[in-house]
Amino acid sequence: MKNIYFTPGPAELYYTVEGHIKNALKEQIPSISHRSKTFQGIYHEAVTNLKELLNVPEHYHIFFTGSATEIWERIIENCVEHQSHHYVNGAFSERFQATAEELNRKASAEIAEAGSCVNPDPSSISSNVELIAFTLNETSTGASQPLEDVYAIHQAHPDKLIALDAVSILPHPEIDYSQVDTVFFSVQKAFGLPAGLGVWIVSPRCMEKAQSLLDKGLSIGSYHTLPALLAKGIKDQTPETPNVLNIYLLAKVSGDMLQKGLDKIRQETEYKAALMYHCLENHPKMKALVKEEAYRSKTVIVAETSVPSAEIIDQLKADRLIVGSGYGDYKSKHIRIANFPTHSKEQFELLVDKINSLK
Secondary structure, eight states: OOOEEOOSSSOOOOTTHHHHHHHHHHTTGGGSOTTSHHHHHHHHHHHHHHHHHHTOOTTSEEEEESOHHHHHHHHHHHHOSSEEEEEEOSHHHHHHHHHHHHTTOEEEEEEOOTTOOOOOOGGGSOTTOOEEEEESEETTTTEEOOHHHHHHHHHHOTTSEEEEEOTTTTTSSOOOGGGOSEEEEETTSTTOOOSOOEEEEEOHHHHHHHHHHHHTTOOOOSTTOHHHHHHHHTTTOOSSOOOHHHHHHHHHHHHHHHHHOHHHHHHHHHHHHHHHHHHHHTOSSEEESOOSGGGBOSSEEEEEESSOHHHHHHHHHTTTEEOEEOOGGGTTTEEEEEOOTTSOHHHHHHHHHHHHTOO
16 A cells, blocks of 8 residues: 655645656656757646636746745746735745845735734735735645735735735635736645646736836846746747656646546535544544634645644554644644645545544
């Protein structure tokens, strides 16, 4: 019996990935040139499938980077001259703010307690802010900012760019892209692929902002500037030699998800999340970290434990069920459970049964 990985990234591979890897090797995909017609076809297929799957407007662009962590930096370099504003609800949203500061921008923030989200106040945002950053799903705490909060801030500040970190939640939410300017994720989480690829969705307003900074003679970075990405992207290419194999796999898996149907994927995600939260409500050793139901992530479920989390992790591992430890300072106090499209209802039911049987 193989391990089943419920870790929140890298996570269990999507169940079709093994077959796609075999086909990729047979077709020698890892050896092709990124300037070839074959690669252009792969790039086009990936972008086309993602736009359909995620309902991304045709006039928005999709680019590929080395990671979502890189995209934090690229967003600040390309879209912020002076100041960004960040809603911080855990370690990763905090790191996005820190990235802005390291790039010598002013980065104001509203900070929530661990396991919660900020209740955004539009009046707290300075007129100097150019970009407002939300982390839709905080992988470290399992706190998920409601999209309604994002839209309310956009409507109060329509002149400011809205950035949405959707690293561990897409493709589950239905995002209204008319109210956000840039969304990004990495593929090793809910898309169930090997690590090493970031996906960056960008509006025309972001492109205009980057160009305006260039026109002022300001640096917006190097090879992954938005103008450079666009110049190659319109030809279905990338500025550098990319992770060709992962772009190929993303094209295939997003196609598989389209074939399965996003409505079905969402229904299964909701069912599995409800099953796990119900389990935690009645468990003697674990409780959901996020108390407010409106802020509970459906895709990364975090439990605080009354015993060292390693005890629970090791007991589950004995049955080949691999869950994640807490993040950072909470390593020994929390467990994190991924609920991604690759996890079947039967796998989740098995995990819940094993958790319920823990002594």
